[in-house]
Amino acid sequence: MSVAPADIESSTWRPGSAEHRRLLAQFFLDTHIEYVPEKIRWPALSAAELARLTALPFWQEAVSTENVTSNTVAAAAAIEPDPAVRAAIALQGFEEQRHARLLTALTAHYGIPIEPPPPFTPRALESDFLFAGFGECFDSFFAFGLFALARGSGYFPAGLVRVFEPVMEEEVRHILFFVNWLAARRARLPWWQRPAFRARCAWIILKQVASRVKTARALGKGPQAGAAKTAENFTLTAHQELGAGVTLHRLLRTCLEENDRRMSAYDERLLRPRLVPGIARVLYRLLPAGI
Numbered sequence: 447m448s449v450a451p452a453d454i455e456s457s458t459w460r461p462g463s464a465e466h467r468r469l470l471a472q473f474f475l476d477t478h479i480e481y482v483p484e485k486i487r488w489p490a491l492s493a494a495e496l497a498r499l500t501a502l503p504f505w506q507e508a509v510s511t512e513n514v515t516s517n518t519v520a521a522a523a524a525i526e527p528d529p530a531v532r533a534a535i536a537l538q539g540f541e542e543q544r545h546a547r548l549l550t551a552l553t554a555h556y557g558i559p560i561e562p563p564p565p566f567t568p569r570a571l572e573s574d575f576l577f578a579g580f581g582e583c584f585d586s587f588f589a590f591g592l593f594a595l596a597r598g599s600g601y602f603p604a605g606l607v608r609v610f611e612p613v614m615e616e617e618v619r620h621i622l623f624f625v626n627w628l629a630a631r632r633a634r635l636p637w638w639q640r641p642a643f644r645a646r647c648a649w650i651i652l653k654q655v656a657s658r659v660k661t662a663r664a665l666g667k668g669p670q671a672g673a674a675k676t677a678e679n680f681t682l683t684a685h686q687e688l689g690a691g692v693t694l695h696r697l698l699r700t701c702l703e704e705n706d707r708r709m710s711a712y713d714e715r716l717l718r719p720r721l722v723p724g725i726a727r728v729l730y731r732l733l734p735a736g737i
C-alpha cells in the first residue's frame with residue numbers, strides 16, 4: 447500500500463507532521479524485501495576469485511559493525527513514540543541483523559575465518575542511534591560508488607554482486623529513513639530543546655569525521671601505522687584496488703551519481719541526505735581530476 451500524493455496536503459506537510467511520519471513509516475515498511483541469508487545459493491568461484499575475496503581486509507570488522515548497528519537500531523525502537531515509525535525502526539534493526547547473518551553465511555561458505563562478535567548492549571539509546579545513523583550516512587554514500595565501480599570492473603563475480611545488491615538498497619533506505627527521522631525528531635522537540643539537540647548532532651558528526659580523517663592520516667603513513675586492516679580503511683583505499691583509472695576524483699563522481707540514482711527511486715516528498723553528498727560535491731570540484 448502506498449500513499450497517493452493527494453493524501454498529503456502540502457499545507458500540512460512539514461518535518462515531524464503526522465503526514466511526514468506516516469509517509470516515513472510507510473515508505474520503509476513497503477520497500478522491505480524478503481530474503482533468507484541461510485538459504486542463499488552462493489556462486490562457485492574460481493581459485494583466483496576466492497583468493498581475492500578471502501584477502502579482502504574487512505570481514506571481521508564488517509561482522510562486528512553490523513552486530514553493533516543491529517543491536518543499536520533494534521534497541522532504539524523503544525525511544526520512538528509513534529507506533530508506525532517504531533515498527534519501521536524495529537524492522538531496520540532486523541535488516542541490520544540480517545546483514546550480519548549474510549556476512550556470517552558468506553564467510554562460512556567460502557571458508558573465511560572470523561570470530562563471532564561479542565554481545566553488544568547499547569547504553570545511551572538515542573545517542574547510539576544518532577552515532578550509527580550518521581556513520582551510515584558516510585559509509586553508505588561511499589559504498590554506493592565502490593559497489594558500482596566493482597560491478598563495472600568485474601572486481602567481484604557477477605553472482606556475488608547480485609547477492610549484495612539488496613544490501614546496498616537496504617542501506618539507501620536506512621539513510622533515507624534516518625535523515626527523515628532526525629528531522630521529525632528535532633521538529634517535535636520543544637523549541638528550547640532544539641539547540642542542544644543540534645549541538646549533540648554536530649558533535650557526533652564531528653566525531654565521525656574525525657575518525658575518518660584519523661584513518662586517512664594513518665593510511666598516509668603506510669600500513670605500519672596499524673590501521674590498514676579495517677573496513678573503514680577499505681572504504682578509503684578500495685578505489686585504488688579497483689584498477690587503473692579509478693582516481694579519488696572518479697570515485698567521488700561515481701558516488702554522487704549513484705547516490706542520486708538510488709535516491710531517485712523513492713518518494714520525492716521525503717528529505718534527502720545532504721551533508722555527505724554536499725561535502726563530496728565540494729571535494730569533487732576542488733580536487734584535480736588526476737588525483
Ligand SMILES: [Fe+2]
Nearest residue numbers: 512515542545
Ligand atoms: Fe548494514
Ligand SMILES: [Fe+2]
Nearest residue numbers: 582616617620
Ligand atoms: Fe544500514
